[in-house]
Amino acid sequence: MHEIVKASKIGPDVFHFEVIAPKIARKRKAGQFVVLRINETGERIPLTIAGADPGQGTITLVFQVVGKTTAALSALKEGDSIQDIAGPLGKPTHIDNFGTTICVGGGIGIAPLYPIAQALKNAGNRVLTVLGARTKDLFIMEEQMRRVSHEVRICTDDGSYGTKGLVTNVLDEWIKELDNKVDFVMAIGPPIMMKFVAKTTLPYGIKTLVSLNSIMVDGTGMCGCCRVSVGGETKFVCVDGPEFDAHKVDFELLMQRLQAYKEQENQAMEIWRSNHEIPA
């Protein structure tokens, strides 16, 4: 059992938990994730580790309510426990001093991007960050991202905060501004955003990584549920990833496979909503 020692809501339907998991807190590296199961009847879902405090023995999980499991998770309070947490899983991000890096975060993707940006900065990179969301209220972790970035540029789809437009517009302009002297781009966000980031950096030939969040069961390579196509080869996100060369990922397939259980997910969510509420 893993006690939740801190629970807060940091955006619409976005929650920040600090959970007791001492071993994982000591071991985890940027880019890794856990698989958790809330209770005996729960499903196993992957969540990226957004941070850790080895001294306190806690890990930080930031999640958005997208279905029954995340809704039920959001309804847990400080002092409640999560039954199972396994990790840290997946390969850590390869951190090096690449030079100038641009970190692109979209929506909830900013949470897993944070520890990577932090590690890149610690490794001596010049970290430039582009953050995007649909609208101002949906921004999370902006302050933290500013602390681990040399410069941050913000955009929203509706122009309510920062530049009006998509992260790809801001990214493209920034690359041009830097005269294409960008050594590495890391992008985490909705698959459609990552797909267009990949399209944006391809003509410049900039090495670009994305972190994929596919459906998983065990998270240790056993089931193959999370498979994606990278450069025409089938890879498992859980053991071969979660990070892949953005220019080789088949994003269409990824997006299709994320729809596999939409019907059942909606059914489970409706049942949950009939006698629960997402905390305000």
Next chain:
Amino acid sequence: MSEKERPSKAERMKMPRQPMPEQDPGERARNFKEVPYGYSPETAMLEASRCLECKKPTCMEGCPVGIDIPSFVNLVAEGDFRGAVRKIKETNMLPAICGRVCPQETQCEAKCLLGKKSDPLAIGRLERFCADWERASGQVELPDIKPATGKKVAVVGAGPAGLTVAIDCARAGHHVEIFEALHKPGGVLSYGIPEFRLPKAIVGAEVKNAENMGVQIHYNYVIGKTDTLDELLEDFDAVFLGTGAGLPLFLHIPGENFIGVFSANEYLTRSNLMKAYDFPNYDTPIPRGGCVAVVGGGNVAMDSARTALRLGAEKVMLVYRRSRNEMPARAEEVHHAEEEGVDFHLLTNPKRVIGNEKGWVTGLECIKMELGEPDASGRRRPIPIQGSEFEMAVNTVVIAIGNSPNPLVPQTTPDLKVSKWGNILADEATGRTSKRGVFAGGDIVTGAATVILAMGAGRNAAASINEYLETGEW
């Protein structure tokens, strides 16, 4: 029954093998309850009395863990069920499981002399009966445990191999801790083999026995991630690796990533471990109904096909590239699958998965095969018949063609030698690996095999671990 009352040898030869009552095929194909009910005490005694009590019994040669079969069978014939269980447990602490999932027809029962003239003695059913009788009696006896040695053994994986090692090392007086990656014990017994073939309550009871012997189990503990093997060796005197079959193999045919194509591991894990068959009471989803094609001819394929029926499939087709004779599945599983209505497409091989524009499976294109010359496995090689392609309309495809070894432990342990396929190299008789103090056994060494072979490897490894901890000699 005393010796005098036992039927004469000639009479025994004429007695029929006692059938085990089971659920009606039509009914059971739609529920997840166990298929056979097991023997009654009377039937068990009657069946046991068929044993010819050979002077030189050959049945034991067929048992990977060397159960004293003639002795336990004789005790059953006499009605001494407690004695029979004790006898079995001298060498096998997991009889309720083995009695259900061992391929007896190729092991002990294949060697039974009765089988030469009529049907072999139902050794597996008798083993199952004894274990079930003991559990139902409420008095499960634990074996004697030697005084504590102060030595510590880590076991990686709570599957059949790991549980066997844990029990055998605990008996020798060592402190044993199991590190299990999933949230439940049992390995393939929990995630792979369905409830209707091996009820999870039985797995739970057998694991409980191990815990009652002092074995500790850590769940959600992924060796290679949560800790490395080298870190375990800092705290333990010996480590056994029983990490299991690992990553599912796919066919590498076009369309294999369409939605609705599953590895058998995923399909069965969803249904068994995560209880998706009870969705939405359990949160994990799984597709229900429709037409399902299962590719493969082993036990896992049979389990997948029969699970699909129970999940409400209108039609389940088993696609296997060789003929019935080459099927690696247990005879009883093939028989049960056919009885329940699985449609066998033998000498048939998938060529391509067909899907719609949204990425969902709509069909499976197959080609007919014929058998040619024997290949390296000794089985006749299937050869495609040109121009015999045809299409099956399906919504779900389950690929049950085996696994490749999980890389997590070798990846993080550079000095652990593996084969070119990634299997951990370990001595067959002792389970010793290339790394001092590290032993391995089961599917991670042999590739996908059976529960009992994993237990046999565990038994050998445990003996070798106990010897190593006593002598310190590697």
